[in-house]
Amino acid sequence: MLVEAFVLPKADLGSFVEKLKAGYEVIGPVANDPEFVFAPIDSAADLRLDYDTTILPPHKKYLAPPKETLMTFSGPATKTGEPAPAGKQVLFGMHACDVNGMLSLDKVFLGTYPDPYYKARRENTAIVGLNCTEPCANGFCSSFNTGPGMDTGFDLSLTDIGDKYVVCVGSETGKALAAGLAPAADADRIAKSKALRASQEKIERHIDIDNLGEFMHQNVDNPVWAELKERCLACGSCTNVCPTCFCFAVKDQVDLTLVAGERPRDWDSCQYLEFSRVAMDHIFRPDRAARIKQRLYHKLTYFAQQFDGSPGCVGCGRCATYCIVAIDPVEVMADLRDNPGEEKAVKLYTPPDKKVTPETSPWEPLPAKITAIKQQNYDNKTYTFSFVDPAVQEKYTYGNGVFNEISVFGIGEVPISISSCADVKGAFDHTIRAVGNVTKALDKLQVGDIVGVRGPYGVGWPVEKMKGKNVLVVVGGVGLAPLLGTIKYIANHRDQFGALEILYGARSPKDMLFTDEFEDLRKIPNTRLLLCVDDCLGMEWGHNIGVVTTLFDKMSSKPDNSIMITCGPDIMMRFAVKGMLALGWSPEQIYVSLERRMSCGIKKCGNCQIGPIFVCQDGPVFKLADIQGLPEAAL
Amino acid sequence: MVNPKVAFFKFSSCAGCLLNVINIEPVLLTVLSVIDIEYFVMAKRDNHHGPYTIGFVEGAVTTPKEVLELKKIREECAIVVAMGTCAVTGGVPSIKNFSGMNQDQLTKTVYAENIYDPFLASIPAKGIDHYVKVDAYLRGCSYDLGEFVELIKRALKGEDPMFRPHSVCNECKLKENVCLLVSKGQPCMGSVSAAGCGALCPSLNRQCEGCRGPANDCNAASLAKTFMEDLGLSKDDVVRKFRKYAGNTPEFSKGAEAAL
Numbered sequence: 001m002l003v004e005a006f007v008l009p010k011a012d013l014g015s016f017v018e019k020l021k022a023g024y025e026v027i028g029p030v031a032n033d034p035e036f037v038f039a040p041i042d043s044a045a046d047l048r049l050d051y052d053t054t055i056l057p058p059h060k061k062y063l064a065p066p067k068e069t070l071m072t073f074s075g076p077a078t079k080t081g082e083p084a085p086a087g088k089q090v091l092f093g094m095h096a097c098d099v100n101g102m103l104s105l106d107k108v109f110l111g112t113y114p115d116p117y118y119k120a121r122r123e124n125t126a127i128v129g130l131n132c133t134e135p136c137a138n139g140f141c142s143s144f145n146t147g148p149g150m151d152t153g154f155d156l157s158l159t160d161i162g163d164k165y166v167v168c169v170g171s172e173t174g175k176a177l178a179a180g181l182a183p184a185a186d187a188d189r190i191a192k193s194k195a196l197r198a199s200q201e202k203i204e205r206h207i208d209i210d211n212l213g214e215f216m217h218q219n220v221d222n223p224v225w226a227e228l229k230e231r232c233l234a235c236g237s238c239t240n241v242c243p244t245c246f247c248f249a250v251k252d253q254v255d256l257t258l259v260a261g262e263r264p265r266d267w268d269s270c271q272y273l274e275f276s277r278v279a280m281d282h283i284f285r286p287d288r289a290a291r292i293k294q295r296l297y298h299k300l301t302y303f304a305q306q307f308d309g310s311p312g313c314v315g316c317g318r319c320a321t322y323c324i325v326a327i328d329p330v331e332v333m334a335d336l337r338d339n340p341g342e343e344k345a346v347k348l349y350t351p352p353d354k355k356v357t358p359e360t361s362p363w364e365p366l367p368a369k370i371t372a373i374k375q376q377n378y379d380n381k382t383y384t385f386s387f388v389d390p391a392v393q394e395k396y397t398y399g400n401g402v403f404n405e406i407s408v409f410g411i412g413e414v415p416i417s418i419s420s421c422a423d424v425k426g427a428f429d430h431t432i433r434a435v436g437n438v439t440k441a442l443d444k445l446q447v448g449d450i451v452g453v454r455g456p457y458g459v460g461w462p463v464e465k466m467k468g469k470n471v472l473v474v475v476g477g478v479g480l481a482p483l484l485g486t487i488k489y490i491a492n493h494r495d496q497f498g499a500l501e502i503l504y505g506a507r508s509p510k511d512m513l514f515t516d517e518f519e520d521l522r523k524i525p526n527t528r529l530l531l532c533v534d535d536c537l538g539m540e541w542g543h544n545i546g547v548v549t550t551l552f553d554k555m556s557s558k559p560d561n562s563i564m565i566t567c568g569p570d571i572m573m574r575f576a577v578k579g580m581l582a583l584g585w586s587p588e589q590i591y592v593s594l595e596r597r598m599s600c601g602i603k604k605c606g607n608c609q610i611g612p613i614f615v616c617q618d619g620p621v622f623k624l625a626d627i628q629g630l631p632e633a634a635l
Numbered sequence: 636m637v638n639p640k641v642a643f644f645k646f647s648s649c650a651g652c653l654l655n656v657i658n659i660e661p662v663l664l665t666v667l668s669v670i671d672i673e674y675f676v677m678a679k680r681d682n683h684h685g686p687y688t689i690g691f692v693e694g695a696v697t698t699p700k701e702v703l704e705l706k707k708i709r710e711e712c713a714i715v716v717a718m719g720t721c722a723v724t725g726g727v728p729s730i731k732n733f734s735g736m737n738q739d740q741l742t743k744t745v746y747a748e749n750i751y752d753p754f755l756a757s758i759p760a761k762g763i764d765h766y767v768k769v770d771a772y773l774r775g776c777s778y779d780l781g782e783f784v785e786l787i788k789r790a791l792k793g794e795d796p797m798f799r800p801h802s803v804c805n806e807c808k809l810k811e812n813v814c815l816l817v818s819k820g821q822p823c824m825g826s827v828s829a830a831g832c833g834a835l836c837p838s839l840n841r842q843c844e845g846c847r848g849p850a851n852d853c854n855a856a857s858l859a860k861t862f863m864e865d866l867g868l869s870k871d872d873v874v875r876k877f878r879k880y881a882g883n884t885p886e887f888s889k890g891a892e893a894a895l
Contacts, residue, residue: 034818037811055811066809233854235804235826237814251797256665256784258792267809272801273852288852322808324816324826325857411794437794 004169006181007188008158013165017044020090020177024126027062028092029054038062038091049093049160052136053318057243058091059102063121064109064246066267070117070363073409074260076441077367077450083117090126093158096147097139097316099129101243103153104314107307108246112355112617113362113602126173129154133161133195138317140205140330146314148203149196161191168192207315207333213301215336217346220293220631224335229289231325236269238319238327239295244303244312247275247606250599254410261410268606270294275607278596279436284610290632294609296329297631302612305348349612349630352459362602365407365452366392371427373447376513380478381443382419382431385453398422400486401460401593401621405601406430406442407452414438415598415616417482418456421489431481431513457601458620461486461565462591470498472557474576476548476568477506480513482593482620483567491524500527501557505548505572508537530554548572549579559585565621567593577624587625594627595620639688639791642674643718644708646694646701647728647760652719653677653693655777662784669791685711689790691773695721695728695760702758702766709767714790717762717769718783720776724848724881727776728760733878733891761883771796776846776880779832800829802850803843807834815842822862824876827853827890848881855890863894870894 008016020026029051030039036051038058056066072080094102109118132139132148141147150157155174158165166188169175184192239245249268254261268275271291276284285291303312313329320328372384387393398404400422407413414436420429434443445451463486471490475483490497502521506512512531521529530551532544544551548568557564564585566576573592580590598616599607608615611632613622627633643653657678659666673683690712696702709715720726731741738757746755763769771786773779782798789796803825807814815821815837825834825843829850836843849855855877862868862876877890 032811032813035813055808055813231854231857233802233804233826233857234850234852235802237802237804237808237826240805240808249799253785254788254792256662256669256788258669258788269801269805272799272805274800286852288854322814322817324814325861411792437797440793 004175005184005189005192006167006169006178007184008165008167008181010163010165013047014044017041017047017092020092020128024088024090026090026092027058029058041092047093049130051093053095053139053316053321055318055322056241057098057101057316057318058094059098059105060243060245062089062091063102063125064105064118067264068117069262069264070250072260072262076259076408076410077365077452078409079364079452080260085120086124088124088126089121090128092128093130094127094154095130095132095316096150097141097314098243099127099150099153100141100144100146100311100314101316102127104244104303104307104310104312105246107310108604111307111603112357113604114357115604116361116363126177127154127156127170128177129157129170131157131159131192131196133159133199135199135203136317138205138320138328139203139315140207140317141315142200142203143207143209144311144313144315146311148199159192159195161188161195164188166192205317205330207300207313207330208337213305213348214346215340216297216301217348217631218344219336219341222336222339222341224332224339225289225293228292228327228332229287232271232288232292232327233324234271234273234288234291235324236271237322237324239269239271240267241318241322242299243314243316243318244299245269246604248604249607250413250605252410252412259410263409265605270298270606270609276597279439282596284597285632292327293631296332297611298609299329300333301348302609305612306351306614347629349626351612351614351618354617362454365405365413365454367450368453370445370447370449370451373445376431377510377515380431380433380513382429383442383445384420384427384429385451386427387453388450393426396428396456398428398456399460400463400489401482402456402458403482403595403598403601403620404428404430404453404455405457406438407454408438408441409452411441412438413452415457415595415601417593417595417620419481419484421485421492423489423492431478431484433478455601458595458616459618461621462563462623463489466490466563466565467496468498468561470557470562471500472555472562472564473500473502474548474564474566474568474580475502475504476572476576477511478513479566479568479572479593480504482595483565484514484517486565487521487524491521491527494525498526498561499557500524501555502527502529503532503548503551503555504529505532505534505551505568507534509533509539509541510537528556547575549575552579552583559583559589563589563591565591567595570596587628588623590624591621592624592627593620594622638669638671640673640686641670641689642685642687642691642708642712643672643677644674644690644692644704645677646692646705646722646763647697648694648719648721648726650677650693652721652777655780656691656783659780659784666784666787670787687712689714689716689787691716691718692722692763693718695725696763696766697728697757697760698754699756699758700754705763705766714770715763715767716771716773716786716790717764718773719778720774720846720848720880721760722763723772723774724762725760725883726762726880729881729883730878732759733882772798774798774829774847775832782831798831800851802826802853803828803830803832803834803837803847806830806832807837810834810838812837815840816861816866820866822866822868822872822876824858827855827858827886844879845876845887846880849884849886853886855887856893859890859893
């Protein structure tokens with residue numbers, strides 16, 4: 001069907017903008033000498049529709065702003081409000097790259113667990129696009145078919161054909177905004193097509209997208225990355241100016257009452273060392289080369305894998321423009337194509353297909369009361385929680401191995417696995433070690449205190465697949481917490497599973513969790529519990545000494561008709577998996593939990609990404625076969 | 636509830652960071668309602684001995700006597716905060732560490748001849764964590780008042796303030812400032828310097844001088860190369876830039892060494 005089109009004589013632009021202003025705040029490109037930015041305008045005279053690019057992408061600035069308050073609070077679990085919804089605005093003169101960047105961000109913020117703040121702004125925002133009849137210096141949009149003209153994502157799009165604009169309609173809203181304009185003649189439409197074709201032909205910068213995902217995966221170890229590491233300043237400008245970068249950090253702010261305040265989110269960047277920092281100062285991506293790679297891989301392949309094939313790079317050229325040391329994806333890709341790594345078969349990760357749309361805001365923690373606290377060992381406690389609202393508790397169910405976000409307003413949120421069994425109704429347990437700001441705050445709480453809880457999130461242990469099979473559980477240290485519920489589930493439904501064998505290792509006897517439940521575990525029919533410690537610290541210890549893999553000699557589990565599930569420190573899991581594979585177990589029967597890196601829990605903040613994986617939603621439990629050999633997975 | 640006792644101390648520095656404390660006018664009275672300032676020679680007549688809950692320390696350590704005083708402060712304060720760049724990295728006083736002169740030559744250069752006073756006995760200027768454990772840092776010459784108040788709040792709550800050691804470029808880009816380096820060819824150090832200042836200088840059209848020291852895992856050597864090869868700065872200029880505020884840090888040392 002022919003797109004509905006009108007013409008807007010340039011002389012009438014002023015009155016057109018005035019009409020828009022009656023219903024919207026009009027935000028458009030203005031001069032910020034010698035560059036340009038999007039800002040609210042008073043009249044069309046402020047507009048600089050000849051702009052090449054802007055420092056920040058307009059949709060990111062006005063739909064997911066650099067800092068925004070999610071909610072305010074007056075106590076540890078007392079929410080007092082949310083910011084008022086945004087008023088109606090029109091982004092006037094957005095280029096095709098940014099319109100496409102916005103469509104990609106829509107997938108992030110409006111996909112699973114829709115973000116209410118982004119959604120409210122998005123619904124109140126009209127888009128008047130501006131097709132590029134003159135390409136910008138650093139753009140390479142035509143490589144991704146995200147420019148110079150736009151096909152979708154706009155309410156209206158303008159194309160300069162000399163003394164007038166051709167105005168194409170992209171939505172009902174757009175049609176209403178175009179009311180009163182004269183229809184475009186065939187000649188106008190032809191002039192538009194010609195102008196855009198000419199513009200496209202002028203674009204000299206290109207990325208070869210042939211087999212791009214596979215090509216990137218074949219070049220993880222290309223020497224190009226080590227060279228880039230020497231140049232990159234780690235300043236993070238590239239991610240700030242990127243139209244599809246969305247990562248953010250949430251950190252509570254309190255006023256001087258120390259209890260009331262707000263929970264804001266701020267843009268963050270994978271280029272910063274501390275982006276991958278978790279409690280106990282562990283940093284997952286310490287190497288700058290790995291961080292540079294993370295950005296470019298995310299742009300060129302992971303994003304499309306994660307978000308329905310949407311482009312992670314729209315070729316706007318901003319990262320190249322604002323990079324002090326001129327790191328330019330076009331040049332990097334040309335270097336890689338000139339010196340490619342070995343062509344080998346690679347498997348591209350595909351996340352589980354699911355979309356969760358909760359009834360309430362996914363950001364809102366609901367009050368839950370601590371009903372019991374049990375000291376597990378010198379640095380771990382098990383807290384039993386129950387939602388304050390019985391109706392919420394009644395509806396609350398979870399799978400074994402999944403997690404909740406526990407919130408203490410004024411300090412923050414922390415993702416913690418559920419250590420009780422999914423069979424338990426009316427309450428749920430979390431076993432927590434006080435290592436970070438939030439867990440230290442939890443450590444001070446008493447029975448009867450109230451915190452916020454949201455969840456459950458993630459994919460847990462494959463209990464259904466384990467039915468009818470022997471189960472081997474290999475655990476290190478506090479890794480028993482997310483596994484205990486599953487062990488109890490097997491005990492509760494004993495006839496549905498084969499033999500159960502648990503290998504549990506810890507640094508020392510005093511580092512072990514749930515020691516007073518060991519006798520109960522041993523009493524489960526057809527079950528073995530083997531223990532070991534790295535060092536018994538001179539304590540009486542009738543079990544193995546050594547790392548958990550030293551128990552492999554003693555275990556009776558065999559690969560046939562079995563599933564192994566494992567959780568523990570990265571290094572322990574790495575060796576456990578290696579050991580199991582050597583014993584003839586297949587990656588199809590090994591499941592691992594990678595839960596440590598998570599932050600928001602709802603596939604929004606970007607912190608938990610390991611290569612193309614979002615640990616919080618694709619996992620935290622993964623089948624080894626699904627993640628083996630992926631960049632960064634290290635298993 | 637008894638308010639925590641707070642003390643302010645000063646070593647070799649300009650006293651600007653202490654003066655800056657008094658600049659928190661909009662929240663001064665509220666802050667004073669949650670802490671008791673027990674020791675602050677610049678601001679009050681009636682000062683008391685420790686122990687204190689929080690000790691803010693301004694200035695670099697440049698004499699053996701200061702080392703002893705600092706160790707006493709550490710014993711008296713539950714939380715020690717390095718306040719301002721001199722206390723954090725050695726700051727401007729640390730420029731002397733790179734003068735190429737020994738201590739005797741330095742003394743003779745700076746002071747009139749024939750003066751010998753043990754008071755002048757000087758050692759290389761260092762940040763206070765060279766000598767004692769430091770619990771928190773307020774970077775900057777001078778530090779950001781928002782961070783000062785934030786640090787008090789976090790200390791009262793017993794939390795790590797976790798200031799984000801991102802680059803100044805981060806805050807500068809979010810303000811959509813025109814890039815002084817890319818667009819104007821000025822040798823701005825924002826890309827390798829720690830933010831928290833709100834990109835104060837670039838927002839006022841002045842280059843970042845790196846007063847807050849290095850951003851996390853910054854690549855000063857690469858920036859030094861850019862300064863020389865693309866912007867035409869002399870070797871000496873580049874070395875001076877990286878040794879102005881934080882020459883003692885391994886990160887900025889790499890910038891200076893790349894130029895040498």
